[in-house]
Amino acid sequence: MLTELHEWITAACSRGAVPVLSHRNGDMDTIGSGIALAASRPELMACGTHIGRMAKRLCEDMKAPFRQLSQKPSWPEKLGGIIIVDSAGPSQTGLELPEGVPLCIIDHHATSDWDFSSDDFECRLEMRSTTQIIYEYLNQFSPKSLTDNVRKLLLAGLITDTGRFRHADGQALATAASLMDGAGFEYQSFIEYVEERITSPSERGAMIKAMARANNIEAGPWNLVHTNSSTLEGRVSGALVGLGAEVAMVSRHRDGKTRITVRASRLSTREGVHLGEMMQTLAREHGGEGGGHDGAAGLTVSIDRIAAETAFINLLAKTRRNENES
Numbered sequence: 004m005l006t007e008l009h010e011w012i013t014a015a016c017s018r019g020a021v022p023v024l025s026h027r028n029g030d031m032d033t034i035g036s037g038i039a040l041a042a043s044r045p046e047l048m049a050c051g052t053h054i055g056r057m058a059k060r061l062c063e064d065m066k067a068p069f070r071q072l073s074q075k076p077s078w079p080e081k082l083g084g085i086i087i088v089d090s091a092g093p094s095q096t097g098l099e100l101p102e103g104v105p106l107c108i109i110d111h112h113a114t115s116d117w118d119f120s121s122d123d124f125e126c127r128l129e130m131r132s133t134t135q136i137i138y139e140y141l142n143q144f145s146p147k148s149l150t151d152n153v154r155k156l157l158l159a160g161l162i163t164d165t166g167r168f169r170h171a172d173g174q175a176l177a178t179a180a181s182l183m184d185g186a187g188f189e190y191q192s193f194i195e196y197v198e199e200r201i202t203s204p205s206e207r208g209a210m211i212k213a214m215a216r217a218n219n220i221e222a223g224p225w226n227l228v229h230t231n232s233s234t235l236e237g238r239v240s241g242a243l244v245g246l247g248a249e250v251a252m253v254s255r256h257r258d259g260k261t262r263i264t265v266r267a268s269r270l271s272t273r274e275g276v277h278l279g280e281m282m283q284t285l286a287r288e289h290g291g292e293g294g295g296h297d298g299a300a301g302l303t304v305s306i307d308r309i310a311a312e313t314a315f316i317n318l319l320a321k322t323r324r325n326e327n328e329s
Contacts, residue, residue, distance in 0.1 A: 004126055009144045011107050011124040015084030016046040022078070023086045025051030027097030028301070030237070033089035034058035035160035036109070036133040038067050039153045040088065043145035047086070050076075052097040056206070056235075057197070061159060065152040072098065089133040091294045092116030109136055112279065112294060131175040131296075134160035138178055151187045158182050159197055166241045170269055170298045206234055213239045213253065223320030225249050225271065229312060231256075236264035237299075244268050250276060252315060256308040263293075263302040263311050272297040275325045281318050289314065 015021045023041045026033040029051060035058065037049035050070040054062065062069050076098065084105040090096055091112040100106070105122040111130045119125060128136050134157040141148050161179055165171040168179075183190055213232035220227050228248035232239045236253040243251035249271045255262045263285075267276045278300035282293030289311070291304030304311055 004128060005140050005143055007124065008107070008109070008126045008140060011084070011105075012044070012047075012086070015086075015105060015107070016044055018083030019046070019081035020079040021047050021083050021086060023047050023049045023088060024090075024096055024098070025049065025054075025088055026090045026095050027052045028095075029053035029055040029058055030089075030160075030163065031055065031058050031061070031156075032132050032134055032160035032164040034062070034069065035156035036088040036137045038062070038069055039134070039137050039141065039148070039157050040086065040109075041068070042150070042153050043141055043148040046083065057159070057163070061156065061197075065155065067152060067156065074098065088137070092292075094292050095294075109133060111136060112296060116294075130178075131171055132161045132164035134158075134164070135175060135178045138182060142181070154182050154186050155188065155193060158193065162194070162197065163237075164299070166244065166266065166299065169241075169244065170272075170296075209234045210239050210242070214242065217243060219248075220316075222250070222316050223322065224324035225276070225319055225322065227252060227316065227319060229253070229316075231308065236262065237266070240264050240266040250278075250319060252312065254308050254312055259305060261304055261306060261308045261311040263304075263315055265300050265302075265315065267298045269298065275323055276319075281315070281322070285311075285314055285318065 023037040025037045034054055041047040041049040048070060049068060050072050052072050054069060054071060078101055082104050084107060086107045086109060087096060088109045091110060093100060108117055108125045110127050111133050130136055138157050158179065161175060165175055209232065213230050217228050217230040226249040228243045229252040231254045233255060236255055240251040240253045244266045250267045253264045265278045267278055277297045279295040279297060282295055282300040282302040285302050286293030289304045289306055291302060293302035295301055
């Protein structure tokens with residue numbers, strides 16, 4: 004698969020510029036993947052419509068190049084192709100992609116809404132983060148690109164997408180070890196930097212308030228802790244799972260849209276919870292966008308917060324628990 008990916012990238016770069024487009028949520032996995040891959044060739048440029056708080060602060064500190072796009076960007080006149088990282092469907096880019104340009108999708112999500120033409124290529128591998136795929140590619144085809152800053156971006160994406168390794172498997176842990184092999188920085192110091200310097204005092208305060216509002220309920224056979232937050236929903240939901248919740252839900256309503264962020268413990272996913280599939284189901288039912296992984300997913304819909312929360316709780320309550328799988 005990686006050899007075919009390399010061949011597609013080489014051919015695309017021979018035809019012209021190749022944007023490396025990130026998911027519109029701008030999280031660390033998609034931004035880190037895009038910038039790291041773009042470091043391997045001058046024809047590549049990491050770009051996207053949004054960059055999240057953590058990714059933005061890391062990129063500013065590292066002076067990592069990332070071009071933020073408008074909703075209607077001016078694409079280069081000579082496009083060799085477009086690489087899209089960590090996006091399970093066209094809508095997740097936040098852009099209307101130009102017609103007739105070959106696409107390459109690099110992703111690890113369990114769900115996908117892409118339709119491919121004969122010139123397109125999909126590199127979808129069963130890994131815990133897209134940064135794992137990018138690391139394996141760079142390690143094999145562009146090892147000189149693996150500078151300390153690139154390693155940090157890839158490691159940060161892996162850390163956040165596995166919920167601080169709560170959802171890591173052996174391969175994810177092996178990737179982290181390989182990233183640190185030969186790195187010129189200390190793992191513990193980098194973790195402290197990510198945890199302490201990346202989160203501002205006001206954001207920590209908002210997270211504490213959100214956790215203080217949390218409610219603990221039984222949704223069918225599952226324990227669910229839910230709350231609402233104005234920021235860092237993924238961090239809040241991950242923290243709730245870390246405190247013992249089987250499933251955590253954090254909601255936010257802004258500009259007429261409700262965003263639901265959900266996380267589940269590894270045991271819960273082994274016993275029947277697949278949050279990505281559940282979010283995809285709710286998106287189809289309510290006309291929104293949703294999807295993700297078994298233990299981490301999100302949903303954006305144009306219904307009020309209580310209705311969206313209730314829809315997820317009802318679906319979770321109907322999910323059968325397979326205790327023999329644990």
